[in-house]
Amino acid sequence: MPxxxxxxxxxxxxxxxxxYQSHPGETVLDLVAARIGxxxxxxxxxxxxGRLGIAVALDKAVVPxxxxxxxxxxxxxxxxIVTAVQGG
Numbered sequence: 863m864p865x866x867x868x869x870x871x872x873x874x875x876x877x878x879x880x881x882y883q884s885h886p887g888e889t890v891l892d893l894v895a896a897r898i899g900x901x902x903x904x905x906x907x908x909x910x911x912g913r914l915g916i917a918v919a920l921d922k923a924v925v926p927x928x929x930x931x932x933x934x935x936x937x938x939x940x941x942x943i944v945t946a947v948q949g950g
Contacts, residue, residue, distance in 0.1 A: 891930040915946035
């Protein structure tokens with residue numbers, strides 16, 4: 863995002879190899895919900911009852927889904943969001 867579009871309280875990090883502008887207090891749960899376009903409950907499960915098939919790593923350490931809501935994003939972090947795919 864160009865500097866003129868960044869807010870003063872923006873937090874810059876990397877998501878799947880791309881620059882990402884976060885905001886203070888944004889959690890892994892918030893990020894995943896925004897990326898997949900589906901609402902998630904506090905436990906990280908889709909509120910529609912469907913399957914998710916997503917794993918998240920912060921700086922190469924897997925974050926358990928049960929910790930997504932409590933894990934705030936921090937400046938400079940490297941976030942990897944991985945989606946499971948069937949087939950073969």
